[in-house]
Each structure stands twice: as structure tokens, then as C-alpha cells.
Amino acid sequence: MSFSWAKPYEPKHPAMKWLDERLPIPRLVYGATGPGYPVPRNLNYFWNFGVLAGVFLTIQIVTGIVLAMHYVSTADGAFNSVNQLIMRDVNAGWLLRYAHMNGASFFFIVVYIHIFRGLYYGSYKPPRELVWMLGLVIYLLMMANAFMGYVLPWGQMSYWGAQVITGFFSAFPLVGEPIRVWLLGGYAPDQAALTRFFSLHYLLPFVIAGVVILHIWALHIPGSGNPTGVDVKDEKDTLPFHPYFTAKDGWFSASFLLIYALVTFYAPNYLGHPDNYIPANPLATPAHIVPEWYFWPFYAILRSFTLDFILPAKLWGVLAMFSSILLLFFLPWLDKSPVRSGTYRPLFKRFFWLMVIDVLILGYVGGAPISAFRTALGQFAAAYYFLHFLVILPLVSKFETTLPLPNSISESVLGKRGTMATAG
């Protein structure tokens, strides 16, 4: 579906007409990202992060394919192929490797801001529930892929990350340990695990790209949301995607890539962990074992169960960690407020920021060494995370008095300009 005023695709050149009648790919692009896709005119910069996520997926696929040409996926050769061959011997190898390594972190930064945008502006609400859920599928695939990619250099953190994360499965009674051995192809991470992780690490980005197409397809049925959360009513509310939003996305992507370049060139190891420059040693665990920063909040939830209660503490931790993400699939039905945007929801807004702070605290606890205080803080923050989504959010959406919504997107835009003019 598109709005009735969307510009129709009318090829003029005979070659384009010929192609359009046989394989209408230009028509598809024109309608999806060209003048044929009308977009609400009031989008703020938070709406740039979807395109930016696509940019980082592309960077990761391109640098990854090139790195795979030099990487050796054997337990004996992997560490040296990354740290000797790629980092020192391959022409521009150091740049490609650092770009890929930091690209993963920046991909997560971008996706976290994208999810934050969705949570604040109610992007998960009807009619965009499937857009939200497909986004979560992408996020889960990204996490699986980031984990497997982190194992490939076969350093200490790679090895022990593989050990701990596959250890999650051993928490399940009876079937858990056989599943773990089956996943690893051995009793501890070794050659079999490394090779299959490499194979899947190469595959999953293309699966992600496929789900991204579904995500965009589902988005383009109702069209993009906007910061007021008010539906598009007529042509005055929208601008064609091209040239308006291609230009804005282009300028913003360039600016954001500048930060990425700064980190990649001047602090390439800032987001990593020095222990991963020690070759994997199955007989010694690093003293302070932590996952990459983007997993910290989940790691904190995992560690916050310390007592057996009906089920073993370890199983509770694993279940809680998985359900902290799975519950987001139910968000469209947990928050049933008809008002989408947090801007017009005063009570929701307060609790929203509390939840953001809560996740930051979980991140801090997950990344720091264990202490009695931090364990207690993590337990409190983990409990509040579930309380927010399962109790507070449904109650807020039921009892909250929302602020009056603008009559239309164009009114909200012009209204602002009107007051600015009188104030000036």
C-alpha cells in the first residue's frame, strides 16, 4: 500500500520501459526508497537510525567477506591468522579487521538507539506490531552472530565466551548437556566448534539481510511512523523519500560514520578486551570474564540469580535472560494505550526514563567484577526490568490521562513555526 498521492513510476527512456515490463526492479526501488514513498515530514534524527543500521550491516558484510579470504578457521591457526597474518601481513588487513571489530560495536549502538526510538515513540503499536517483532528477530540473529564472530579470533575471551554461552544450554535438565555437546561437537570448545561457528557466522548476516527486507516490507504497508504518533492524513503531512530523506539520511550517516572512523583509527581496542590478545587456553580461565559490552545488561540478569528456588539458580538465570528479550515480543499487547508517542504520555515518559536508567545500571553491573553490593544492585535492577514491562507498563497504559494530540502532522509542524514567529 502507499498513499494515493505517492508519485507513480513512469519510465521515460525506452530501455527503462523495456525493463519495467519484464523485471520491474527500478519500480520497486522507486516505490520503496524513491519519490514513490511518502514519509511524514516531521521526522526527527531518531528516524535516521534505521538506514544507519542498514549501512552498518553492509559494512559488516563487505569487511567480513574480505576478512574470510585471509582467516584460517583451525584451532591451531585461527589466533595467528587474525593477529599475525591479518593484523600485520595482509595489506590493509589491520584496517579491515579493526573496521569489522568496531563495526560490530557500532552496529549495536545504532540498533540500540533504533530500539530506544521504537520504545519511546510506541513504534511497536498497531498497525506496526510485525515491524517490531521482525526487528526483534533481527536483533536476536545479530546477538547470535556477534557471539560467534567474537569466538573466531580464538583468544582467551573468545574461548571462554564460547564455553560460558554454550554452558547456558547445560542449565536445562536432562537434555541440556547432550545439546551442549551436540552444539560444540565435543566436550569443550575446540576445532569442531570453531569451524561451525565460522560457517554460521558467514551465513547469518545474509539471513539478517533477508529479515531486514521483511522488516522494511512490513513497515511500508502502513508507512513510517512519526514523533507525534498521529496518522498521516493528507499530502501536506508527507514529503517524498527521495530527495528529502535520502539527503537527510546521507548527511546523518556521514556524520555518524565520522565517530565510527574516530574510534576505529584512534581507539580501535577501546570497546574490546585485552585478554582476547592471549591465545585460547583451555586450562586457565581469565580472572575477570565478561562478554562484549552489548551483552552486559543480559549478563547481569543471568548472574542475578544466586539461590535455588524450586528450580536451580543457574536455570533461573538462563530463563530470565532469555525471557528479558522474549517479553519484548509481547510489548504491543502489554502497552495498549492508543496514544503512540511518549511525548503525549506524561506518566509513561517518567517510567520510560526509569527503565532506561535501569538498563544502564544492568549494563554497569554486567560489565563490572562481582561484589556483594553490585550483585544486590543487579538483582534489584533485574527485578525492576521485569516489573516495568509486565506490571508498570500495562497499568500506566490503563490509567494514564494523556495530553491532547495535534489534529494532524502538518498542524503540529506549522503550529511550532507559528509560535516561533510570534516569539521572534
Next chain:
Amino acid sequence: MATKASAGVTGETGGDGVPSGVRRRDFLNVAAVSFAGVGTVAALAPLIVQMSPSADVLALSTTEVDISKIQPGQGIKTQWRKQPIFIRNLTPKEIAEANAVSLSDLRDPQSLAERTKPGKANWLITLGVCTHLGCVPLGIGEGENKGPYGGYFCPCHGSMYDTAARIRQGPAPKNLEVPEYKFTSPTTVQIGS
């Protein structure tokens, strides 16, 4: 009877001669789809079993260790199936400490006798794999932190094991696993079977 042939009705009819409603085409559909389904499942089997430990991994399933040099109070770390193994020669004091604990106080109740071979209560042989998330606990090497119960201490999430390598405190659900092993001579242990 002309209807029978033209409508493709099977030979089955009710007592009054009315067709029972099962057409030959239904049967063909069910048969074809079932056959394809069984075939697909059968084709999945090699794709699934190829993930399980391969013959070369399973070939590492026994390890022989010479324990003649391990003095009481000492221990060594060795490897079996690419996993660390702790072999510890307990002192009489450590054995007494392990036996002094009442089984009802334990998360995973097992006596030291159950975790060692008869007459070899001083030889504590366990996997060096924390039952929480698989880190290697400290305490086997000289001068390493043995934790407050004198056994092992896992630096990852703070699980503490006693002198029989039983879980006493922290998130790990089980005692350190005792692998299958036998004494092939008074000073040689074969781990695995």
C-alpha cells in the same frame, strides 16, 4: 454405478451403497505428502548427526596419568577430552574436613567415599570445569586461591567448593563432576573408558 467411476469414488461404500466420502485423490494426497514428509525427516538425520562429536574427538576418550609424583596436599591439572582434570592427593586433615560435613547441609549431597575409589580416599579426581558455566576453578595449583572451604574457588561467578570438590556456596548447582576412571596400577590412573 456410472457415478462411481465418473466421480472417482473408491470401492468402499456404506451398507446402503452410499459412497463413504473418501476419494482416491484424497488417498493419493495423503500418501504422497506423508511419503515426502518421512523422506524429508530422513534427509535431516545426517544434517543433525554431523554436529555430534566426530570419531577423532571420541578417540581422545581415555587418558593415562602417572600420579606417583603427587605428594599429599598437592595436585595436578591434566587434560581429558580437551577438558581440564584435577587430580589431588588429599591430606588426612582435608579428608577429615570433608567427612565432618553433614550430607544434609549440601546442595548436591555426596560423601567423599562416593566420590573416590575404595581404599583411595586421598585421590580426588574431578573435572576442572565449574558446574555453573564451565570456567576452570582455582585451587589446584601451588598458591592458588582455594576458597573458604579449602577446595576450589571459581573466579568467574564465585562458586566455592570444599575439599571433596562439593559445591558449598555460589551459583553452581552441582559438585565438580567425577569422571569415569580406574587405577591401572597403584601409581597410574586411566581416565575415561
